[in-house]
Amino acid sequence: MACNEFSLHVPTLKELAGVLQKGLKDNFADVQVSVVDCPDLTKEPFTFPVKGICGKTRIAEVGGVPYLMPLVNKKKVYDLNKIAQEIKLPGAFILGAGAGPFQTLGFNSEFIPVVQTESEHNPPVNRSYFAWINPVDGGCLLEKYSEKYHDFGCALLANLFASEGQPGKVIEVKAKKRTGQLNFVTCMRQALEDHYENKPVGMGGTFLIQKGKVKAHIMSAEFSSCPLTSDEQVNEWLNFYEMKAPLICLPVFISRDPGFDLRLEHTHFFSHHGEGGHYHYDTTPDTVEYLGYFSPAQFLYRIDQPKETHSFGRD
Numbered sequence: 001m002a003c004n005e006f007s008l009h010v011p012t013l014k015e016l017a018g019v020l021q022k023g024l025k026d027n028f029a030d031v032q033v034s035v036v037d038c039p040d041l042t043k044e045p046f047t048f049p050v051k052g053i054c055g056k057t058r059i060a061e062v063g064g065v066p067y068l069m070p071l072v073n074k075k076k077v078y079d080l081n082k083i084a085q086e087i088k089l090p091g092a093f094i095l096g097a098g099a100g101p102f103q104t105l106g107f108n109s110e111f112i113p114v115v116q117t118e119s120e121h122n123p124p125v126n127r128s129y130f131a132w133i134n135p136v137d138g139g140c141l142l143e144k145y146s147e148k149y150h151d152f153g154c155a156l157l158a159n160l161f162a163s164e165g166q167p168g169k170v171i172e173v174k175a176k177k178r179t180g181q182l183n184f185v186t187c188m189r190q191a192l193e194d195h196y197e198n199k200p201v202g203m204g205g206t207f208l209i210q211k212g213k214v215k216a217h218i219m220s221a222e223f224s225s226c227p228l229t230s231d232e233q234v235n236e237w238l239n240f241y242e243m244k245a246p247l248i249c250l251p252v253f254i255s256r257d258p259g260f261d262l263r264l265e266h267t268h269f270f271s272h273h274g275e276g277g278h279y280h281y282d283t284t285p286d287t288v289e290y291l292g293y294f295s296p297a298q299f300l301y302r303i304d305q306p307k308e309t310h311s312f313g314r315d
């Protein structure tokens with residue numbers, strides 16, 4: 001499988017904290033960004049299989065929206081253990097946002113990957129979730145992947161943040177009361193782009209939406225049989241919901257595309273109350289509260305980049 005490696009610009013955590021503080025201040029009333037020890041992410045509410053998001057950090061973008069639409073390309077199936085080898089980090093802890101493994105599930109879904117991949121010394125651990133549409137009432141169904149399935153598949157497209165899963169220093173972001181128009185992730189990404197311009201900076205990690213509600217989507221369980229060729233048609237096919245805190249989000253973002261047809265930001269989330277999906281923005285600016293932990297990525301890997309591309313369906 002084609003795989004390109006690109007070295008990202010990696011500022012110090014202290015410098016990044018300053019850039020994010022400045023950017024978020026324009027969009028939130030109450031912002032505190034600092035460098036802290038990563039909290040133990042094996043604990044509630046995160047329940048990750050590893051303690052942290054540090055060590056040999058990478059962003060990987062696999063496939064892309066062109067494999068989902070205009071019409072699905074069912075050859076585009078992937079395996080997270082193999083992806084960990086492609087990015088030269090067997091045993092990597094991987095989180096992020098992608099499409100569920102229809103090759104196993106038999107239907108389409110939102111994938112919320114939380115995986116410690118296999119290494120020489122350890123068997124793989126799959127704590128991923130998938131969110132799909134209840135065929136009975138059109139509501140959201142959130143399931144733990146490993147309760148029924150034992151593979152490490154994903155499909156079509158994925159934006160992933162990988163690391164050794166080590167404890168260490170990370171950037172903590174607290175933001176309350178949104179005063180601007182940008183969502184939490186876009187605001188951080190734009191702050192990075194404004195400051196670092198043509199030097200791409202990539203980040204990933206996790207954030208909690210502690211209070212408030214968000215607009216989210218879940219793809220339909222059936223792939224569209226008629227070609228989707230505009231954002232309007234895509235929005236018809238998607239299913240939109242308002243979902244409530246507390247939500248555990250898995251953001252992956254890069255300040256600027258160095259020429260790999262990237263999706264610049266992608267965030268999926270799960271919860272412990274049955275809601276999960278793709279994050280768009282909060283719908284409760286006055287009450288929303290975000291708490292996040294982020295690491296900068298050292299490398300970007302572009303895996304199986306579509307040769308024919310388009311610009312719709314990227315929101």
Ligand SMILES: [Zn+2]
Pocket residue numbers: 097098110266267268278
């Ligand atoms: Zn998504």
